[in-house]
């Protein structure tokens with residue numbers, strides 16, 4: 001089969017690799033029909049995720065058709081159309097029983113490695129380093145899904161791939177980020193980062209009843225999406241002082257909840273920006289956290305800071321005093337996707353949201369290296385790329401979708 | 410039980426064996442320093458030697474990979490000589506880190522140090538490189554002192570031993586536990602069916618029940634070696650505890666227990682393994698300790714993790730046999746050796 005293989009920082013190759021096989025009784029194999037590139041993949045692409053080995057197959061947002069099932073998988077049959085959640089979860093352990101699927105105790109074969117870095121190991125993930133299991137990812141024509149009786153959700157035929165594909169990650173991730181804010185009537189939620197995760201967080205905050213949502217980024221196309229599609233007010237941090245603006249907008253109190261949907265490769269101008277880049281280059285700091293710092297400072301007393309943005313290791317100059325002295329609640333985590341699949345699918349079926357709105361580009365899998373570059377550099381107003389594993393390169397032209405965005409709210 | 414038991418060689422001499430017979434496996438947990446779940450003892454000697462071993466590896470790697478740079482650092486001239494020095498260091502490092510009898514390897518370091526000291530003294534005589542050569546000389550002198558200390562101490566402690574064993578090591582007591590979301594009865598029942606054990610104990614090949622109390626164990630050693638021993642159950646309380654000890658002189662003498670404690674509020678079971686073994690003994694046994702037993706604690710931890718996985722999910726997560734692109738040498742080696750999945 002064809003797969004997008006990682007060979008090092010900014011080195012990707014789409015090449016022929018063997019087809020996956022059933023390795024355990026609860027495995028299934030899917031023939032992938034759509035697969036997306038995630039902001040998390042960019043951290044790998046840029047070389048910031050430890051524990052990658054050359055030869056790893058990337059990708060964790062995929063869906064497709066079941067073509068083979070292991071003897072213990074009873075809920076799926078060949079031909080089922082499924083979307084696959086990015087964390088691998090057994091469904092039976094202490095954490096799975098509490099629907100904390102991304103903390104599954106039984107799915108990471110390299111748990112001891114993760115324990116060295118974080119104390120305890122979370123669940124294994126698809127295509128996300130050997131620290132998190134070393135599982136082959138889904139930017140490929142086929143993928144093997146462990147614990148297939150727990151993860152994948154069957155989706156109805158009348159919904160298009162792009163309407164349901166993002167159930168695999170970014171929609172639940174944005175939703176969980178908003179849910180963690182414990183939104184109450186009248187609340188203002190500020191969201192740093194208007195990539196797919198930020199956009200879904202913004203939309204979800206609205207669905208969960210936020211009075212106002214403030215979207216922060218520097219790319220006009222992304223800010224436009226936020227305002228058109230989720231009715232957000234927007235701040236371009238290159239044009240305004242974000243802290244100042246938030247104070248003015250909230251009567252000097254600060255947003256009730258702040259969401260960091262930026263993660264470890266946060267961008268910043270000025271002294272702090274240079275400081276972080278330098279420290280990261282010298283390996284004195286693994287992650288650059290400008291958005292997180294700002295969110296902690298901006299959040300109102302007793303408010304919540306929710307962090308879907310991925311951090312991998314150590315960050316510097318975090319104003320922890322703000323957490324204590326302002327009595328903040330900090331919540332984070334890789335998304336427990338499994339627990340959101342059904343309720344969010346229902347929202348899609350009801351028409352409350354059409355997740356396809358984030359897609360700006362469709363390309364053939366073969367074009368993955370170019371697609372990564374484009375998505376990373378936000379070329380051509382790129383927000384989300386969907387790769388089509390079975391398309392021939394010439395027939396799929398980069399196609400712009402939902403240019404104007406659709407306001408369903 | 411847990412895999413390490415298969416490696417530490419022991420039981421060659423009667424006296425050692427009887428040391429085990431005196432221990433009630435059930436009472437192991439009471440041993441001081443044991444509760445924390447860590448290695449109860451670790452010789453300081455061991456860590457010094459290992460430190461020197463790793464030092465050799467690092468220096469060797471640097472000298473082989475970047476001889477010019479190391480030359481520049483030390484004020485020496487010839488990159489070719491530097492490569493040879495690197496090879497020598499790597500050999501010594503591997504020797505120290507993998508072999509049971511360390512003394513010759515440490516002495517080889519002392520000899521190497523003498524050569525380095527001589528070379529650096531010559532460099533000190535040359536103009537232009539004095540500063541760096543002097544610093545390097547001082548550093549090597551310090552390391553030489555440590556090498557000498559380690560080598561003489563080891564040779565001293567070896568005198569009077571019957572077998573060329575691992576010096577200064579005493580009995581090892583280990584304890585490790587894991588929380589399993591199954592009842593104590595279920596956990597006990599699975600464990601008590603000894604033929605299940607190879608499913609989660611990585612180095613076990615088979616366990617065969619001989620009669621009510623005795624079982625025959627076969628384990629895979631390194632480099633296609635095999636270890637076999639017979640064990641006897643010393644305590645068997647259904648749903649609560651199993652304890653055993655080895656009966657014969659197999660090079661794997663050990664005693665241990667596994668307890669199944671109900672976790673509070675219906676949270677399943679805490680499975681607690683205690684193990685006591687002695688790594689002294691025959692050359693082969695001691696060699697096994699060196700090769701596989703450096704971190705017996707983590708071997709038990711991994712076996713317990715697999716036990717939990719089998720109990721809770723019916724399988725053990727794996728990536729062996731999945732597709733990938735071309736692997737680098739490092740990638741192939743780490744996966745081949747089972748260091749990483």
Ligand SMILES: NC(=O)c1ccc[n+]([C@@H]2O[C@H](COP(=O)([O-])OP(=O)(O)OC[C@H]3O[C@@H](n4cnc5c(N)ncnc54)[C@H](O)[C@@H]3O)[C@@H](O)[C@H]2O)c1
Nearest residue numbers: 039040173193195196197262263266267308309310334335
């Ligand atoms: N927790 C999870 O389970 C989970 C799942 C998916 C993605 N993520 C993480 O979420 C983050 C975002 O993912 P994405 O797909 O939206 O990526 P993305 O790269 O498309 O979006 C990041 C956005 O943040 C903006 N940004 C950078 N610095 C900023 C700053 N200082 N202030 C405000 N905005 C700033 C960028 O301009 C960009 O638009 C990533 O870190 C990703 O790893 C987490």
Ligand SMILES: [Zn+2]
Nearest residue numbers: 038039040169
């Ligand atoms: Zn993702």
Ligand SMILES: [Zn+2]
Nearest residue numbers: 090093096104
């Ligand atoms: Zn689980």
